[in-house]
Amino acid sequence: MQMSLRELITAVHGMGFGALFLLAFSGALVKLHRLRTPDISSDFTAHERTLFRVYLIVMAVLAWVTVLSGAYVVYPWYRAHPPAGVTDYTDFPQRRLLSSPTTSGWHNLGMEWKEHVAWFAPIAVTMIAYIFIKYGADLSRDRYVRNVVFAFGAAAFIAAGIAGVFGALINKAAPMQGGAIIRMMVETK
Amino acid sequence: MPIDMKNHSGEIANEPGATIPNGAAAAAILATGAGCFLVSAFAWLGDAFPVVARFFNFYNPTGPLSGVTTSAIIIWLVVWIILSKVWGGRFVPMGIISIIAFLLLGLGFFLSFPPLGNFLQGR
Numbered sequence: 432m433q434m435s436l437r438e439l440i441t442a443v444h445g446m447g448f449g450a451l452f453l454l455a456f457s458g459a460l461v462k463l464h465r466l467r468t469p470d471i472s473s474d475f476t477a478h479e480r481t482l483f484r485v486y487l488i489v490m491a492v493l494a495w496v497t498v499l500s501g502a503y504v505v506y507p508w509y510r511a512h513p514p515a516g517v518t519d520y521t522d523f524p525q526r527r528l529l530s531s532p533t534t535s536g537w538h539n540l541g542m543e544w545k546e547h548v549a550w551f552a553p554i555a556v557t558m559i560a561y562i563f564i565k566y567g568a569d570l571s572r573d574r575y576v577r578n579v580v581f582a583f584g585a586a587a588f589i590a591a592g593i594a595g596v597f598g599a600l601i602n603k604a605a606p607m608q609g610g611a612i613i614r615m616m617v618e619t620k
Numbered sequence: 621m622p623i624d625m626k627n628h629s630g631e632i633a634n635e636p637g638a639t640i641p642n643g644a645a646a647a648a649i650l651a652t653g654a655g656c657f658l659v660s661a662f663a664w665l666g667d668a669f670p671v672v673a674r675f676f677n678f679y680n681p682t683g684p685l686s687g688v689t690t691s692a693i694i695i696w697l698v699v700w701i702i703l704s705k706v707w708g709g710r711f712v713p714m715g716i717i718s719i720i721a722f723l724l725l726g727l728g729f730f731l732s733f734p735p736l737g738n739f740l741q742g743r
Contacts, residue, residue: 503682539734540734544734562644580645
């Protein structure tokens with residue numbers, strides 16, 4: 432059992448940071464929705480608030496690590512141009528996708544959309560974390576602000592979902608390959 | 621003397637006359653809308669004009685995406701800091717500010733979607 436370094440890093444970016452962020456988001460949206468219900472939000476204990484603050488900070492960090500690792504580690508491998516004369520695009524996913532009209536849409540629509548819309552998520556989650564930390568218990572008493580925060584949270588979830596789904600599908604259409612081989616298990620026969 | 625703006629459920633109606641200063645939240649929300657819009661607007665400009673794409677090419681392996689996102693993030697943070705200084709601790713009209721923020725967010729989504737961005741470029 433083995434995989435290349437690029438495959439491993441891509442998996443850590445998408446299935447590690449990205450998927451963990453999306454999973455955390457569903458929990459945060461439930462909590463934020465709870466804040467929108469005045470009778471329930473007043474039941475938030477100080478311990479729950481502290482826990483949710485930490486939860487949102489971790490989410491924001493995960494979001495930033497996901498987009499930064501995507502843009503500065505994985506994306507350069509994806510968009511790398513093959514040297515002159517090379518016709519085997521196995522290690523050049525963008526070239527591979529664009530080489531056929533049946534797969535070019537994965538780049539022209541999928542990657543072109545994903546590489547930009549993904550950044551909405553960390554920006555919005557940073558704002559949500561800041562407002563929750565800044566306002567604390569008062570947020571549950573301010574209907575307008577908490578509704579806006581919830582709506583931005585939902586929009587950020589959609590943006591992260593678009594990026595995550597297209598990321599997975601693009602990597603299925605043109606898997607990231609190349610780099611050192613990492614052997615995780617050696618079979619005896 | 622604080623104005624009693626409690627409604628039937630005992631919560632404070634934010635607008636008008638909220639008793640919790642909402643300026644810091646409004647600054648963060650509007651800056652977020654602006655940040656999302658700028659990511660898409662810069663990307664669209666880079667796509668439409670090669671000279672803009674070359675300007676945004678801060679880090680060659682990542683290409684124009686590096687400059688698009690770095691510039692948008694810097695402006696987002698600067699706008700947030702400035703608005704926080706101006707609005708922090710004050711009561712501001714959250715309704716109109718949130719509408720502007722959602723418009724910017726919506727425009728950001730609109731411009732980021734390649735078929736719509738291409739359509740605006742006449743492609």
